[in-house]
Amino acid sequence: xxxxxxxxxxxxxxxxxxxxxxxxxxxxxxxxxxxxxxxxxxxxxxxxxxxxxxxxxxxxxxxxxxxxxxxxxxxxxxxxxxxxxxxxxxxxxxxxxxxxxxxxxxxxxxxxxxxxxxxxxxxxxxxxxxxxxxxxxxxxxxx
Amino acid sequence: xxxxxxxxxxxxxxxxxxxxxxxxxxxxxxxxxxxxxxxxxxxxxxxxxxxxxxxxxxxxxxxxxxxxxxxxxxxxxxxxxxxxxxxxxxxxxxxxxxxxxxxxxxxxxxxxxxxxxxxxxxxxxxxxxxxxxxxxxxxxxxxxxxxxxxxxxxxxxxxxxxxxxxxxxxxxxxxxxxxxxxxxxxxxxxxxxxxxxxxxxxxxxxxxxxxxxxxxxxxxxxxxxxxxxxxxxxxxxxxxxxxxxxxxxxxxxxxxxxxxxxxxxxxxxxxxxxxxxxxxxxxxxxxxxxxxxxxxxxxxxxxxxxxxxxxxxxxxxxxxxxxxxxxxxxxxxxxxxxxxxxxxxxxxxxxxxxxxxxxxxxxxxxxxxxxxxxxxxxxxxxxxxxxxxxxxxxxxxxxxxxxxxxxxxxxxxxxxxxxxxxxxxxxxxxxxxxxxxxxxxxxxxxxxxxxxxxxxxxxxxxxxxxxxxxxxxxxxxxxxxxxxxxxxxxxxxxxxxxxxxxxxxxxxxxxxxxxxxxxxxxxxxxxxxxxxxxxxxxxxxxxxxxxxxxxxxxxxxxxxxxxxxxxxxxxx
Numbered sequence: 001x002x003x004x005x006x007x008x009x010x011x012x013x014x015x016x017x018x019x020x021x022x023x024x025x026x027x028x029x030x031x032x033x034x035x036x037x038x039x040x041x042x043x044x045x046x047x048x049x050x051x052x053x054x055x056x057x058x059x060x061x062x063x064x065x066x067x068x069x070x071x072x073x074x075x076x077x078x079x080x081x082x083x084x085x086x087x088x089x090x091x092x093x094x095x096x097x098x099x100x101x102x103x104x105x106x107x108x109x110x111x112x113x114x115x116x117x118x119x120x121x122x123x124x125x126x127x128x129x130x131x132x133x134x135x136x137x138x139x140x141x142x143x
Numbered sequence: 144x145x146x147x148x149x150x151x152x153x154x155x156x157x158x159x160x161x162x163x164x165x166x167x168x169x170x171x172x173x174x175x176x177x178x179x180x181x182x183x184x185x186x187x188x189x190x191x192x193x194x195x196x197x198x199x200x201x202x203x204x205x206x207x208x209x210x211x212x213x214x215x216x217x218x219x220x221x222x223x224x225x226x227x228x229x230x231x232x233x234x235x236x237x238x239x240x241x242x243x244x245x246x247x248x249x250x251x252x253x254x255x256x257x258x259x260x261x262x263x264x265x266x267x268x269x270x271x272x273x274x275x276x277x278x279x280x281x282x283x284x285x286x287x288x289x290x291x292x293x294x295x296x297x298x299x300x301x302x303x304x305x306x307x308x309x310x311x312x313x314x315x316x317x318x319x320x321x322x323x324x325x326x327x328x329x330x331x332x333x334x335x336x337x338x339x340x341x342x343x344x345x346x347x348x349x350x351x352x353x354x355x356x357x358x359x360x361x362x363x364x365x366x367x368x369x370x371x372x373x374x375x376x377x378x379x380x381x382x383x384x385x386x387x388x389x390x391x392x393x394x395x396x397x398x399x400x401x402x403x404x405x406x407x408x409x410x411x412x413x414x415x416x417x418x419x420x421x422x423x424x425x426x427x428x429x430x431x432x433x434x435x436x437x438x439x440x441x442x443x444x445x446x447x448x449x450x451x452x453x454x455x456x457x458x459x460x461x462x463x464x465x466x467x468x469x470x471x472x473x474x475x476x477x478x479x480x481x482x483x484x485x486x487x488x489x490x491x492x493x494x495x496x497x498x499x500x501x502x503x504x505x506x507x508x509x510x511x512x513x514x515x516x517x518x519x520x521x522x523x524x525x526x527x528x529x530x531x532x533x534x535x536x537x538x539x540x541x542x543x544x545x546x547x548x549x550x551x552x553x554x555x556x557x558x559x560x561x562x563x564x565x566x567x568x569x570x571x572x573x574x575x576x577x578x579x580x581x582x583x584x585x586x587x588x589x590x591x592x593x594x595x596x597x598x599x600x601x602x603x604x605x606x607x608x609x610x611x612x613x614x615x616x617x618x619x620x621x622x623x624x625x626x627x628x629x630x631x632x633x634x635x636x637x638x639x640x641x642x643x644x645x646x647x648x649x650x651x652x653x654x655x656x657x658x659x660x661x662x663x664x665x666x667x668x669x670x671x672x673x674x675x676x677x678x679x680x681x682x683x684x685x686x687x688x689x690x691x692x693x694x695x696x697x698x699x700x701x702x703x704x705x706x707x708x709x710x711x712x713x714x715x
Contacts, residue, residue, distance in 0.1 A: 020354045
């Protein structure tokens with residue numbers, strides 16, 4: 001394992017992108033920081049800039065207006081990084097499938113920028129905070 | 144004005160109308176031709192006067208229809224003006240935005256989605272569709288679906304429509320502060336451009352579309368019974384009120400009365416939603432002014448509410464519990480004592496939190512007199528919910544156009560006259576306590592019996608459903624042609640009218656007060672179905688983090704001036 005991968009697994013800092021979600025997954029992500037779940041215990045921290053992040057938490061279907069900006073955010077994040085598709089919409093556009101303003105799913109959009117991107121999926125509508133923690137643990141132990 | 148007087152008043156303008164219909168006691172439809180629409184709208188808004196709710200554009204077979212929905216809150220009436228545009232090639236209607244700013248966004252939206260032109264509109268830029276959306280393609284026109292698929296993919300990185308020429312010349316002469324679209328502290332994307340003069344905000348502009356998923360379009364492809372699952376995902380936090388408003392619209396149309404137990408279950412779920420949504424707001428508001436303790440506390444107390452909701456409905460959010468004719472899941476009898484026990488605990492904690500927040504001298508100094516939305520502006524922008532009640536407008540759909548079981552329960556509407564951020568905080572916190580009261584009564588009174596009736600067919604017709612979401616009135620308009628899908632489904636979420644009121648509340652404020660003023664309406668951009676981006680023009684003075692830092696610094700400064708509080712808080 002390269003030192004880059006090794007360091008990626010320690011205290012992952014995450015940047016959160018809403019690419020057209022119903023706000024539910026986003027609230028549950030913020031919930032992770034509050035006293036009941038408190039992921040900062042594990043060194044997981046929400047950061048304010050993609051340039052400081054190790055992982056990208058993407059929620060939502062990827063609307064036509066958001067995808068251009070999502071690609072830009074992905075370009076800015078230092079590699080290697082892990083992209084987490086949080087929720088049914090991000091994993092496969094969910095209930096919004098076929099909408100005229102939907103350009104997702106997220107993995108398709110990210111792979112257009114970087115075909116070798118590391119993508120992890122946390123399904124659920126919304127996934128419970130426990131599921132998100134478990135998803136992060138699984139993804140980090142797989143790489 | 145009583146019912147007869149209202150109808151008499153409406154008949155004053157009879158010569159401009161082609162018909163008046165009253166399908167239900169409290170639903171009136173006025174029909175007119177396109178050239179009279181402006182005059183009738185002006186009469187309805189200024190002379191009656193009615194509160195503007197939303198407009199709906201419809202592609203009917205031979206013509207376009209623009210429906211203007213108004214509410215008369217004293218009686219709980221919904222009055223809809225239907226204007227018919229027969230010229231399909233070149234549909235034009237006079238804009239009502241010059242005297243009714245609340246209609247500005249919706250007219251832009253109808254222009255985007257249906258291609259109807261609004262004459263004399265002050266600011267006809269693209270609102271809801273993406274920057275790269277092809278010109279001349281209107282997604283809600285019935286025959287456009289194939290064409291849209293053909294046009295994708297197309298992509299540009301410029302934003303030609305974010306600024307109108309008129310506004311741009313004003314902005315170029317002054318520094319612009321750009322907020323958004325991805326910023327670290329808010330969960331959703333939004334983009335504001337603030338023109339500033341020194342520390343003072345002089346103008347504000349918003350670009351949305353980022354979160355537009357085309358729910359109204361998708362809804363027309365689903366069956367009546369599937370739509371509640373879709374509309375509960377309009378907004379995750381209002382995931383009980385949206386389906387409820389939709390279901391009530393369809394029940395109106397089909398003439399279905401759900402059993403009494405279902406009405407009580409609906410009340411309980413909706414009030415739990417209100418509690419968790421308001422606590423969420425209190426937490427975020429605390430965070431914005433640099434009080435992370437409030438943030439952590441409020442969200443900690445919110446968790447038991449989500450756990451209860453999970454126990455009742457099976458999910459922490461997106462309950463999917465309401466259906467046409469009743470509810471899907473019952474509240475089991477053995478859960479009732481647990482609910483009562485939990486809300487007793489919750490009430491004590493919330494009382495403590497309310498006292499802590501509302502008695503804090505620093506919060507007083509920080510929020511009082513900030514971001515004032517005057518009553519006149521609140522009427523002009525037709526705001527809803529706590530934003531309106533914080534400005535002294537006494538409206539609440541739960542009481543005015545009563546639904547579910549609210550009429551049987553004892554509770555009161557909270558209003559505050561000041562219109563500042565503090566007033567909105569007071570309204571929300573006291574509403575949480577009212578919600579606890581409502582749940583306690585509803586759980587104790589929960590009648591026995593079935594929770595749903597069977598509904599076979601939805602007849603042709605149209606219905607308007609309303610529900611009081613945590614952020615204000617949610618309005619759904621549904622039209623059926625007798626088939627198994629809605630032919631048009633219009634959704635108006637409360638943030639859609641609350642967000643444009645920033646133009647009234649932010650201008651003249653200090654930059655350091657802007658974050659909390661913007662947060663004060665509890666904006667929900669997924670509800671509004673849109674969000675925003677920096678277009679790179681204009682000099683960017685601060686990022687959002689900088690703005691948040693300014694806000695926190697102001698609080699710290701005040702804290703130093705005022706000194707430590709005399710009392711100590713104890714976590715009970």
